[in-house]
Every structure is written in structure tokens, then in C-alpha cells.
Amino acid sequence: MSVIEVAGGWQPLHKNKPMTSPIGTPLVAPTKALAEAIAAEWVDIKLQVLRSKIPLTQYLNTALDHVAPAPEAATAGFLSHAESDTLCYRTAEPRDLNTRQAQEWDPLLDWLESEIGFRPFVFTDITGMKQDQDVIKALRKIALAYDPPHLLALSQAAGLLGSATLALALLKGRLDMAGALRLSMLEELFQSEQWGEPEEMRIRREDLQLELTQLCQFIALLA
Numbered sequence: 001m002s003v004i005e006v007a008g009g010w011q012p013l014h015k016n017k018p019m020t021s022p023i024g025t026p027l028v029a030p031t032k033a034l035a036e037a038i039a040a041e042w043v044d045i046k047l048q049v050l051r052s053k054i055p056l057t058q059y060l061n062t063a064l065d066h067v068a069p070a071p072e073a074a075t076a077g078f079l080s081h082a083e084s085d086t087l088c089y090r091t092a093e094p095r096d097l098n099t100r101q102a103q104e105w106d107p108l109l110d111w112l113e114s115e116i117g118f119r120p121f122v123f124t125d126i127t128g129m130k131q132d133q134d135v136i137k138a139l140r141k142i143a144l145a146y147d148p149p150h151l152l153a154l155s156q157a158a159g160l161l162g163s164a165t166l167a168l169a170l171l172k173g174r175l176d177m178a179g180a181l182r183l184s185m186l187e188e189l190f191q192s193e194q195w196g197e198p199e200e201m202r203i204r205r206e207d208l209q210l211e212l213t214q215l216c217q218f219i220a221l222l223a
Helices: 032-041 055-067 071-083 095-116 133-144 148-161 164-171 177-184 186-195 199-222
Strands: 003-006 009-014
Touching: 003 032, 009 032, 032 055, 032 199, 055 071, 055 148, 055 199, 071 133, 071 148, 071 164, 095 133, 095 164, 095 177, 095 186, 133 148, 133 164, 148 164, 148 177, 148 199, 164 177, 164 199, 177 186, 177 199, 186 199
Parallel strands: none
Antiparallel strands: 003 009
8 A cells, every 4th residue: 555545635645654744744645646655755765855756745745834834926927927927028020930829829828818817918028017906906816716726737837938928828727838838939849940959058958957857757656
């Protein structure tokens, strides 16, 4: 047996003992699938614990120890990427890139408007950029309605993608990981088409893809 059912969900076991967070919070997952996946991360761990090997454990630890007692902080992180959303900042030149941004990003802004009742402002000059506060208020309400694991995922996704819109679309299943990654890196991918992909961009893209893959696994296991 790798997990036990407890009040509020499922608790993974390690060496036949119920797992806890770094500050001693019972590591209770909302789904059995997530608890089992966390237990599986620890099967081959002996002495040295590498954080990179236990991403699901890390996400749940953070949700319970940091997001649960202070949801406003995670919400503020999410909203910071609504104020400076990648999808709302457009380049005036080159025109081909501006056209592609409109074609690729506007459908997501249409979707967001259908979700919250307000459409974000779009800018071509980041100086003095100030997002519609009705949009911010609506997104804040959505964020605070989530439980700590989902709120953590929303805030993390917004940080990785540079976009509150893409993060919410990812969490709600409007986009998959590959689609969200491509839209978040639209300008970089456009430049690569013109001039080739620099090594540092390839490394950044691969690192981001790995982090998003782990985050999307966490989101899927919350279902």
C-alpha cells in the first residue's frame, strides 16, 4: 500500500510512514492519483533527495505550506502576469509578426472575454502600460475561488508562460501544454524562422518545456 485515505483526501506513504511537508503539514493530496504519483517519486530515493526528482511532491508541499495560509500572495503573482500579459503586448514592426500575433493571440483574448465579461487592453508600447482594472478584478475573483493546489498551478503557469490568459486557458483545458508553450514564445519562434534558433533560445525552450510538462502532470492529477 503506497497511500492511505484520510480526512480531506489521500496521503502518500514513504517507508510505510505517512508523508509530511517540510514544516510538518500532513501531505494530503486531493486525489488518490496524485498521492500515488507522489509516493512513486520516492520509491528509488535512498539518502540524497534531489528536488528535480520530486516535482509533484514539491508542488504539493508549496500548495500546503505557502499557498494555503496566504492565497493572496499566490493570487498577486498570477495577477502580475495579467498586468503585463504577453498576449496583450504587440510589436508594431515587423508587420508580419504583428499580423501573426493578432491571428494567434486574439482568439485567446476572445475566449477570456467570454469567461470574465471584459476584454483586456492590447498595447504596442509597453511604456505606461496599464491593464483594464475590471479584467484584473475578474481574474482575481477566479483565482481566489481555486483551492491551494489549483491556485499554485495557476500562479506557476502564469510565471512560466508570462501570461495570465495562457495560464487560465491551460488550467481550464482550453489549451494543451504544447499550444500554451508555442503561443508564449511566438515572437522568439518568429525570429528563429527568420534567422535560425540560437543555442540559448533552444536551451530556454527545452527547460521551459520540461517545467511545463511537470506542471501539466500535476494539474492532470488534480482532476
